[in-house]
Amino acid sequence: MSSLPPVEPVPAASVAGFDHECDVLVVGFGCAGAAAAYEAAAAGADVLVLERAGGPGGSSAVSGGELYLGGGTAVQKACGFEDTPDDMFAYLMAALGPHADEEKLRLYCDGSVEHFEWFRERGLTFNESLYDAPSWMPPTQDGLMWLGENAWPYNTIARPAPRGHRPATESFGGWMIMEKLVAAATEAGAVAHADTQATNLVIGDDGRVAGVVARRYGAPLTYRARRAVILTTGGFVDSEELLRQHAPVLLGHGKVSDGLDDGSGIRMAAAAGAATRRMSVVEIALTALPAMLTRGMLVNGLGQRFVNEDVYPGLFSVAAVLHQPGPYWAILDEEGYEDIPKRDLWGVRPRFVAETLTELEESLGMPPGALESTVGVYNRHAERGEDPYFHKDAKWLRPLRPPYAAIDPRRGFGAGDRESSGTGVAGFTLGGLHTTVDGAVLDQSGRPIPGLYAAGRASSGIHGDGYISGTSLGDGTFFGRRAGRAAAGRPLPGGTLVTEG
Ligand SMILES: Cc1cc2nc3c(=O)[nH]c(=O)nc-3n(C[C@H](O)[C@H](O)[C@H](O)COP(=O)(O)OP(=O)(O)OC[C@H]3O[C@@H](n4cnc5c(N)ncnc54)[C@H](O)[C@@H]3O)c2cc1C
Numbered sequence: 001m002s003s004l005p006p007v008e009p010v011p012a013a014s015v016a017g018f019d020h021e022c023d024v025l026v027v028g029f030g031c032a033g034a035a036a037a038y039e040a041a042a043a044g045a046d047v048l049v050l051e052r053a054g055g056p057g058g059s060s061a062v063s064g065g066e067l068y069l070g071g072g073t074a075v076q077k078a079c080g081f082e083d084t085p086d087d088m089f090a091y092l093m094a095a096l097g098p099h100a101d102e103e104k105l106r107l108y109c110d111g112s113v114e115h116f117e118w119f120r121e122r123g124l125t126f127n128e129s130l131y132d133a134p135s136w137m138p139p140t141q142d143g144l145m146w147l148g149e150n151a152w153p154y155n156t157i158a159r160p161a162p163r164g165h166r167p168a169t170e171s172f173g174g175w176m177i178m179e180k181l182v183a184a185a186t187e188a189g190a191v192a193h194a195d196t197q198a199t200n201l202v203i204g205d206d207g208r209v210a211g212v213v214a215r216r217y218g219a220p221l222t223y224r225a226r227r228a229v230i231l232t233t234g235g236f237v238d239s240e241e242l243l244r245q246h247a248p249v250l251l252g253h254g255k256v257s258d259g260l261d262d263g264s265g266i267r268m269a270a271a272a273g274a275a276t277r278r279m280s281v282v283e284i285a286l287t288a289l290p291a292m293l294t295r296g297m298l299v300n301g302l303g304q305r306f307v308n309e310d311v312y313p314g315l316f317s318v319a320a321v322l323h324q325p326g327p328y329w330a331i332l333d334e335e336g337y338e339d340i341p342k343r344d345l346w347g348v349r350p351r352f353v354a355e356t357l358t359e360l361e362e363s364l365g366m367p368p369g370a371l372e373s374t375v376g377v378y379n380r381h382a383e384r385g386e387d388p389y390f391h392k393d394a395k396w397l398r399p400l401r402p403p404y405a406a407i408d409p410r411r412g413f414g415a416g417d418r419e420s421s422g423t424g425v426a427g428f429t430l431g432g433l434h435t436t437v438d439g440a441v442l443d444q445s446g447r448p449i450p451g452l453y454a455a456g457r458a459s460s461g462i463h464g465d466g467y468i469s470g471t472s473l474g475d476g477t478f479f480g481r482r483a484g485r486a487a488a489g490r491p492l493p494g495g496t497l498v499t500e501g
Helices: 033-041 058-062 074-078 085-095 102-110 114-119 174-187 242-246 264-271 290-294 312-325 334-339 357-363 370-382 471-487
Strands: 020-027 048-049 191-193 196-203 208-216 221-229 282-286 298-299 331-334 353-354 402-407 425-429 440-442 448-454
Touching: 020 033, 020 208, 020 471, 033 048, 033 058, 033 174, 033 221, 033 471, 058 174, 074 114, 074 370, 102 448, 102 471, 114 471, 174 471, 196 221, 196 264, 208 448, 221 264, 221 440, 264 448, 282 312, 290 331, 290 334, 298 370, 312 370, 331 334, 331 448, 353 357, 353 425, 357 370, 357 402, 448 471
Parallel strands: 020 048, 020 221, 048 191, 221 448
Antiparallel strands: 196 208, 208 221, 282 425, 298 331, 331 402, 353 402, 440 448
């Protein structure tokens, strides 16, 4: 028996009179909802936005604010990098793959410079400087960062250029993006109703989505959408039951969300016949610091290396959590630890230190000789500036010497010496409603459900089995914009013509 609230669509004929009416009704005021609301209102539609929380923001507002953009943006040029949409596409096809969505990705890469300028026109500023080391989140105001483009094997697939664009604020910048996008949507004429949770779609006799039923402080409300409803309600990492059904790999791990990603929009649309895609695909982050791993190594519970440590951290996280026996350890020597700038240490300290690898592997519960053998092979090649197993960049290669340290990702960032009950892993979901490049939600037969659109993590976007930071805010806003325009009857160029069923 399901513990999930019922979401069956309500027949329009059963609604005696609608409490509110608009042309385009956007459900969810995160980045995808704000982009959709702005574009629909700018195209002349009368727009209402429903938000179940007390105000706009969603996971977008608490996010890092990294935006994956490229193809030759002004910031890339100012920092001395040449880039093309083709190189960006080749990198993302590999890094977001296998099975990245080729059609959406092509449009995303071809439109990336324009999308960057769209952010600037909405008032977002990006400093013209590069943070030149692998990181989850640079502790600086640099406007550009690498997201694994210069790491093997990706540097053999496409010409490397940094594409992580960051708003001009230190550390987490999602709040700044949302501040600008909410202001833009509001100035364009979109009106928000906060504390208002959509619970069911309303469907007319002709099969067209005609609005939603919602609840505010427990009281029911009905909304009519003359043109379309756009679902931008986020993903489903906060629903244990949906995780159990579709993405059990995240069960028991931390949640990368604002706590309201319960998949309500996906469920409402699915109950009305919508198809979903890639519901098992997730973003996974292992609480291990690139600054440590590049200077040392990441090993599995058997003391073996398994990945190039200077790839985008989400990719070493996937390699570990999905494919290797845990627990995972960052192994480092004292010289490497001392070499890390304090600002990149994030309060993380070794869990075990030892003069010999025999001692260290015993403390970590590894088979005798396991770590000794891994470090021995690594050192032999590092002496010559080589890493024939995983091709870590030569600038990080140096034989590890005693004393050694092991860092435990389960302790989390900033935990110091404290014990932690976490798994050292957190993530969010990437699968969702099956949509066209213009956000039209498709049914099980591949036909658009009339009057229904979706974008952001409520939909399946550009991702295959991989994730790169910045591609969620990136594709959420890019395809949110397209959905807003299409819902208002003024689609942006580049879409395929689809006939509503
Ligand atoms: C700590 C953290 C760091 C991150 N860093 C990055 C990063 O740097 N770059 C990046 O690209 N991504 C990052 N992400 C991921 C990214 O923030 C999200 O995937 C993205 O913001 C999703 O956008 P969205 O518009 O689809 O959903 P959200 O921003 O979550 O918005 C959905 C909104 O819908 C509302 N809602 C839900 N259901 C209903 C309903 N039934 N009725 C009314 N309202 C409803 C929610 O309250 C919410 O406000 C990060 C996430 C977190 C939590």
